[in-house]
Amino acid sequence: MKSLHDMPEGPAPASVSLDRLFELSEVLGAMMQRGVAERGLTTARAGVLWALFHEGPMTQRALAGRLRVTPRNVTGLLDALQEDGLVVREAHPSDRRATLVSLSGDGRALTAELRSGRDDLAAALFADMPPGQLDAFTTSLAQVIDRLKAVDPTGRA
Amino acid sequence: MKSLHDMPEGPAPASVSLDRLFELSEVLGAMMQRGVAERGLTTARAGVLWALFHEGPMTQRALAGRLRVTPRNVTGLLDALQEDGLVVREAHPSDRRATLVSLSGDGRALTAELRSGRDDLAAALFADMPPGQLDAFTTSLAQVIDRLKAVDPTGRA
DNA sequence: TATTGTTATACTCTATAACTATA
DNA sequence: TATAGTTATAGAGTATAACAATA
Numbered sequence: 001m002k003s004l005h006d007m008p009e010g011p012a013p014a015s016v017s018l019d020r021l022f023e024l025s026e027v028l029g030a031m032m033q034r035g036v037a038e039r040g041l042t043t044a045r046a047g048v049l050w051a052l053f054h055e056g057p058m059t060q061r062a063l064a065g066r067l068r069v070t071p072r073n074v075t076g077l078l079d080a081l082q083e084d085g086l087v088v089r090e091a092h093p094s095d096r097r098a099t100l101v102s103l104s105g106d107g108r109a110l111t112a113e114l115r116s117g118r119d120d121l122a123a124a125l126f127a128d129m130p131p132g133q134l135d136a137f138t139t140s141l142a143q144v145i146d147r148l149k150a151v152d153p154t155g156r157a
Numbered sequence: 158m159k160s161l162h163d164m165p166e167g168p169a170p171a172s173v174s175l176d177r178l179f180e181l182s183e184v185l186g187a188m189m190q191r192g193v194a195e196r197g198l199t200t201a202r203a204g205v206l207w208a209l210f211h212e213g214p215m216t217q218r219a220l221a222g223r224l225r226v227t228p229r230n231v232t233g234l235l236d237a238l239q240e241d242g243l244v245v246r247e248a249h250p251s252d253r254r255a256t257l258v259s260l261s262g263d264g265r266a267l268t269a270e271l272r273s274g275r276d277d278l279a280a281a282l283f284a285d286m287p288p289g290q291l292d293a294f295t296t297s298l299a300q301v302i303d304r305l306k307a308v309d310p311t312g313r314a
Numbered sequence: 315t316a317t318t319g320t321t322a323t324a325c326t327c328t329a330t331a332a333c334t335a336t337a
Numbered sequence: 338t339a340t341a342g343t344t345a346t347a348g349a350g351t352a353t354a355a356c357a358a359t360a
Binding site for chain 1: 168169170171172173174175177178179180181182184185186187188189191225275276278279280281282283284285286288290291292293294295297298299300301302304305306308309
């Protein structure tokens, strides 16, 4: 019979998995950053475009909430994006304090490019993964996300 | 017979999986950031400690390579960490141009805390996942990392 | 001549606090 | 009185370029 000492301890499987997750996050983040940089964007600015693309026009306040960032920060990001002609600030129809932000034509086109680049990446990453494995992977990811949000109440979307 | 129009297109499974991956990265990153902030660290500084903890003392040059950051950047990070008494700069034994950086006792203790917090998180995240599923998940993660590095030559560690 | 780390400078993201215009 | 966005100020991370000491 094997005693505990016969099995080299090593890191727990859960820790290994989390390490992989962190590694993947890093590589993915770096890659995305280069992707947006190629189009003259930063990650933070791309995040603004992305939010507007997927949720439509909104106030700066809403944008700040969506991006989990201060209103002041949004002002700066929008100033830069507006100077590049990627977003448009308009008067809010009913609240004269508020500003309604939307994508310009250029902004929409650029974001669509980002989106399609992302789809290409997804295809390249998962093309040779059997459908069953991909399904299981996606399911596990969703589970971990739920678990993570449960563990850390601050981290909720 | 069903025509193509009968099946609502929807995003490809691969894109969904990538979206989940990005979501998980975000939540995980935010959580880690709060974790290090609680201990008076920033993500970048924690990265320095982490590298020294896992690879031992090294020159600033090596650190810059490891972190994929400019030497100038390392100078700034080390200045801050040194002021907090977490790292030590020593003369390099054979190259008088170079500086050998290592963790102080406090630095080592703090990093060990981070490490154990990470292990706790891993346990919390994966505790209720059946071993088989966890294995499959880890394997898929490794595959995707490999694929990602293959797709993007710049992203190699 | 090349390399190590630093000083000088600049840009971006981020935050808090005070202020203006509106609700 | 509270809210939307801005100005003012500050700190952190990052980069490039020029420079000193050393290889």
